[in-house]
Amino acid sequence: MVVTDAYSPGEPTRFPILPERGRLSWFELVLLLICIGLAVANIPSSLRDVILLSFLFGGLALAWNIAGGYAGLISFGHAAFFGVGSYTSTILLVHYGITPWIGIWIGGAIAGLFGAVLALICARLRGPFFILSTLAFAEVVRIGALNWSSLTGGPEGLSIMPMPDPGSMVFASKATYAWLMLGYLVAVYAITKALESSRFGYYLFAIRDNEDAASAAGVNPLLGRTLAMALSAALTGVGGSLFAQYFLYLDPTYVISPELSFQFALLPAVGGLGTAIGPVLGSFLITPLSELLRSYFGNSAAGLHLVIYSLALVVVMLYFPSGLSGALSKLARWRPFS
Amino acid sequence: MSAFLEIRKVSRAFNSTMAVKDVSFVVEKGELLGLMGPNGAGKSTLFNLIAGVLPPTSGEIIFEGKPITGCKSYDVARIGIARTFQIPKPYRQLSVVENVMLSAFLREKSVAGARSLAEATLADVGLADYFGTPVSSLTVGLLKRLEVARALAMRPKLVLFDEIMAGLTPTEVGTMTKFVASLPARGITVVWVEHVLYAIMKTATRMVVINRGEVIAGGAPAAIARDPAVVKAYLGEEMNLA
Numbered sequence: 045m046v047v048t049d050a051y052s053p054g055e056p057t058r059f060p061i062l063p064e065r066g067r068l069s070w071f072e073l074v075l076l077l078i079c080i081g082l083a084v085a086n087i088p089s090s091l092r093d094v095i096l097l098s099f100l101f102g103g104l105a106l107a108w109n110i111a112g113g114y115a116g117l118i119s120f121g122h123a124a125f126f127g128v129g130s131y132t133s134t135i136l137l138v139h140y141g142i143t144p145w146i147g148i149w150i151g152g153a154i155a156g157l158f159g160a161v162l163a164l165i166c167a168r169l170r171g172p173f174f175i176l177s178t179l180a181f182a183e184v185v186r187i188g189a190l191n192w193s194s195l196t197g198g199p200e201g202l203s204i205m206p207m208p209d210p211g212s213m214v215f216a217s218k219a220t221y222a223w224l225m226l227g228y229l230v231a232v233y234a235i236t237k238a239l240e241s242s243r244f245g246y247y248l249f250a251i252r253d254n255e256d257a258a259s260a261a262g263v264n265p266l267l268g269r270t271l272a273m274a275l276s277a278a279l280t281g282v283g284g285s286l287f288a289q290y291f292l293y294l295d296p297t298y299v300i301s302p303e304l305s306f307q308f309a310l311l312p313a314v315g316g317l318g319t320a321i322g323p324v325l326g327s328f329l330i331t332p333l334s335e336l337l338r339s340y341f342g343n344s345a346a347g348l349h350l351v352i353y354s355l356a357l358v359v360v361m362l363y364f365p366s367g368l369s370g371a372l373s374k375l376a377r378w379r380p381f382s
Numbered sequence: 383m384s385a386f387l388e389i390r391k392v393s394r395a396f397n398s399t400m401a402v403k404d405v406s407f408v409v410e411k412g413e414l415l416g417l418m419g420p421n422g423a424g425k426s427t428l429f430n431l432i433a434g435v436l437p438p439t440s441g442e443i444i445f446e447g448k449p450i451t452g453c454k455s456y457d458v459a460r461i462g463i464a465r466t467f468q469i470p471k472p473y474r475q476l477s478v479v480e481n482v483m484l485s486a487f488l489r490e491k492s493v494a495g496a497r498s499l500a501e502a503t504l505a506d507v508g509l510a511d512y513f514g515t516p517v518s519s520l521t522v523g524l525l526k527r528l529e530v531a532r533a534l535a536m537r538p539k540l541v542l543f544d545e546i547m548a549g550l551t552p553t554e555v556g557t558m559t560k561f562v563a564s565l566p567a568r569g570i571t572v573v574w575v576e577h578v579l580y581a582i583m584k585t586a587t588r589m590v591v592i593n594r595g596e597v598i599a600g601g602a603p604a605a606i607a608r609d610p611a612v613v614k615a616y617l618g619e620e621m622n623l624a
Contacts (some may be wrong), residue, residue, distance in 0.1 A: 243496070245488050251482045253473035260433065260467075261536065262459035262488040318475070 062376040063321040063369065066241030071288075072321065072371075076230070084224040090339065092218040096290070098331040100283060101224035103232040104322030105311035107279035110236065112309060113318035114245065115272035116252030121178030122280050122308045125155040129281025129301035130288035134202050135195060137159065137212060144213040155281025156274040158185070163273035167266055179302065181191050186300035194305075201295030203290065212290045220291050229287055229324070232279050236320045239288040280308070315358050316367025325368040330357075351381035384447045384570060386411040387390055387432070387540060392441030393595075402425040403443070403595040409540070410416040414563065414572045416586030416603065418579065424595040425575045429542050432573075434458035445540070451468045459488065464538035466529040468545045468575075470556055472517040479504060479513040481528060503535040507561065522549035527558075541570045547578040549615055555581055583607065591615070 060069040082095050104126070111117040131146030132154050166177050189196045190251035196202065199244040208216035215221055251265045259265055288294050298304070315326025333356060337349035364371045385408035394402040402424045409415050419425050430436045432443055434455035443451045446486070449482050449569035450458055464485075473481050483493075490496040505512060509528045509546040520528065526546050533541050543562065547555050559581045566587075574584040580588075583603040591606060593615040599606055606612055 066571055107474055113567045139524065200479055220554045241493065243491065246480065246493075247486055249480075250473050256435070256455075257467065257471040257473065257532070258461055258484065259435075259455040261485045261532065262456050263484070264454075365479060 050282045058163055064256070065319070066237070068237070075324070079226055079229070083219065086170055089218060091224060094332050094335045096218065096222040096322070097335065098227045098328050099222065099229045099262070100287060100290075100310035101311060101331045102306070102324045102327035103225070103229040103314065104283045104308055105327050106229070106232040106236050106279060107276050107283060108308040108319070109276075109312040109319075109323045110239065110279070111273050111276035114239065114252065115158065115234035115248040115269055115276075117163070117269060117273055117276075118175050118309065119162075119178040119273075119276075120175055120276070120302065120309060121182035122164075122195040122310050123300045123302065124305040125158055125277035125280040125306075126284035126287070126304060127182075127185060127189060127294075127296065128155040129284030130159050130294055130299050131189065131196055131284075132204070133285035134204060134288045134294055136205060138202055139195075143211055144285060144289055146212075148282050150169075151285045152282040156242075158281075159277025160270050160274040162277070164266075164268040167269075179305070182300060182302065182305055186296050187225030189296040189300055193333075196296070197294075199295065199297070201293060203294075206292050214292070224286060228283060232283075233320060233324065235275075235279070236276040240320060244268075244271070253264075310357070312367075314357065314367060316369030319367070319369040321372070322367050322374070325372075329368065384444065384458060385409065386413075386446065387573075388442075388444040389428075389432070390444065392428075392431060392443060394424075394431055394436060395439045396485050398596050400613065402438075402453065404598055405592065405595070406441075407597060407600060408451075409571060409573055411571055412566045412569075414566050414587045414591040416582040416591060417573060417575045417592070418577075418582065418606075421590040422507055423592045423615075425538045426544060427595075428592070429465060429575065430456065433463065433542060434460075441582040454595070459536060463538035463542065464533035464535075464536045464540070465525075465542040466533050466544050467544055470522075470525040470529050472520075472528060473527060474518060476517065478509060478515045478517060478520070478528060481517060482531050482535045485532045500522045500531075501533045506534070507531045523551065523554050526550060530558075534570070537571060538568075539593075540573065541565070543572060543574045543576070545575055545577060547576055547581055550578075554616065559570055559585055 047230035055207055060067065062071050076211065080130045108119065108122050111119055132151035133144045136142040136147040136150065136163050137144055162178065162181050169177055179206045190199055204214065206214065208214055247258070247263050247268045250261065250263055255265045285297065311326035311330055312323040314330055315324065318324025334353050341348040387409040389405055389407050392402060393400060394404050405428060417425055417547060427436070431438050432541050434450070434453045434457065437452045441451055445461065445463065448463070453557065457563045473484065479497065479500050482504055483496045486496035486499040486503070488501045507523065507530050509527055509531060513526065517525070517528065526549065530543070530546055547558060550558060555578055562572060562574065574582060574586065587601055589601065589606045590597060591612050597610045598611045598615060
C-alpha cells in the first residue's frame with residue numbers, strides 16, 4: 045500500500061525514518077529486527093526473563109494506551125482485565141482441561157465485557173472521578189477473586205502444572221516464551237497502527253479532544269468510549285493469559301494489584317501517550333530498568349532499586365514531558381546544519 | 383404543508399431563570415434567517431435546544447415534519463443539522479484537515495473519501511494553505527473559518543451559525559458574508575446568530591429578534607431596524623431631551 049503525504053508536494057513519497065501516525069517507518073522495522081535477534085540469541089536465562097517481560101509489558105502498555113492515550117480514558121484499573129484474562133484461561137485449563145490456545149480468546153472476550161461494563165458504569169464521570177472509579181472497580185474485582193475460592197483458589201491462588209506440553213501452552217524453553225510474547229507485542233502493535241489510521245481511531249481522538257464537538261459531528265461519545273475500553277480490556281486480558289502460562293501461578297494480590305495497574309499506565313506515560321511507538325519504548329526502558337535494579341540491589345541494599353527507579357522516572361517526566369516518542373519527533377525536526 | 387424547521391412554544395429554564403420563554407418561529411427551506419438579540423437574550427441556548435445539546439423544558443421542535451425534541455446531538459447531526467460553536471471547539475491534538483475529516487466521516491465512510499471532502503470544504507472557506515497545520519497555531523479568525531468548514535463538511539440541510547464573525551477583520555467579514563450568502567443557493571438553509579449587525583442585515587432574507595428569552599420582533603431586515611421594540615431592546619427608552 046502506498047501512503048502519500050499530500051501536504052509536502054515537493055517531496056516524493058517516502059518511507060519515513062522515524063515513526064509517524066498511521067504508517068510504518070524504518071525505525072519500527074529496525075526495532076522489530078532487534079527484537080527478533082533478542083528472541084533468537086543465546087543469552088543467559090535471567091536476561092531472557094527481562095527480555096520477554098519487556099515484550100509482554102510492551103503489549104500490555106499498548107493495550108492500555110488504546111483507552112488511555114487514544115480515547116482519553118485514563119484507567120488505573122487495568123489490572124482487573126489482566127486478572128480476568130489470566131484467571132479465565134487458567135480456570136478453564138485447571139478445572140475443565142480446556143487448552144489455553146482456546147482459553148486466551150475466551151479470557152480476552154470476558155475481559156472485554158468487563159471493560160464495556162466499566163465504561164458504561166463510569167459513563168458520566170470525567171477526569172479524576174473517572175480515574176478513581178477505575179481504581180475502585182479493580183479493587184472490587186480483586187476482592188471478588190480473593191473470596192470466590194471455589195473458582196479462583198482464593199488467597200492461595202491457582203497453579204498450572206509445570207509440565208512442558210505445547211498443547212497446554214507450557215514450554216520447557218524460555219526462548220519459546222520469548223517468541224510468544226513477541227508475537228503478542230507485534231499483534232497489539234499492528235492493531236494499534238490500524239486503529240490510528242481508521243475512522244474509528246479518529247472518532248476516539250475527537251472524543252478525547254472535545255466531546256461536544258464530536259457529538260455535534262454525529263459521533264456517539266458513549267459508544268466510542270465503550271468500544272475503546274472493551275478493545276483495550278480484551279487485549280489486556282489476552283496478555284494476562286500469556287502471563288499466566290509463563291508464570292504458572294496466579295494470586296489476586298499480584299495479578300489484580302493497583303501496582304500492576306499503575307505500571308500499565310506508567311509505561312505509555314514515559315514512552316508517549318497516544319502514539320504507537322511510545323508504550324513500546326516505555327516498556328523497553330522501564331521494564332529492564334526495574335528488573336535489573338531489583339536483581340542488583342534487591343539483596344545488598346534493600347529499597348535502593350526503588351529510589352533509582354523513581355529518580356529515573358522523575359528525570360524522564362521533567363525533560364521529556366511528551367515521552368520518549370516526543371523526544372524522537374523532536375530529533376526528527378532537528379536540523380543542526382541549517 | 384409543514385415548515386422546514388418549526389420551533390413551537392419552546393421554553394428552557396435554568397433553575398428559576400427562564401433562558402428561553404415560549405419561543406415560536408419557523409424557518410423555510412432555502413432561507414437565510416438572521417437571529418439577533420442583545421447579550422444574554424437566549425440565542426445560544428436556543429441553538430443548543432435545536433442542536434440537541436439541551437432538552438427543552440417544554441415545547442416542540444419539528445424538522446422536516448418530524449419531531450426532534452429531546453434527540454441527542456449526534457442524532458440531530460445525522461439527520462442533517464450542523465452547528466458551529468460560539469467559542470470554537472477544535473480537536474486540539476489534530477491537524478486542520480483532520481478536524482474537518484471528523485465531520486466529513488458523517489457522509490464519507492472511507493478515510494480517503496473523508497480527506498478529499500475535508501480538503502474541498504477547507505478550500506471553500508479559504509483555508510487551502512492550512513491542511514497540515516496544527517490547530518493550536520491558528521488565529522481566532524482562522525478558527526472561526528475552521529468551525530464553518532467543520533459544519534459544512536457534514537453536508538447539512540440546515541446549518542446554525544453562532545457568531546462566526548466575532549474577532550474577524552473587516553476584510554474577513556466581507557469575504558465571510560459573501561460566502562454565507564451563497565449557501566442557500568447550494569441547498570443549505572441557514573440560521574445565523576451574529577453581533578456584527580451590518581453583515582447580517584445586508585445578507586439575511588428575514589430576521590427574528592429575541593430579548594430576555596422572548597421573540598420581540600420578526601420580519602425583513604429593513605423593517606426590523608426601525609421597529610421600536612428592537613430599538614428599545616438595544617438602546618433603551620428614547621430619551622426626551624426637551
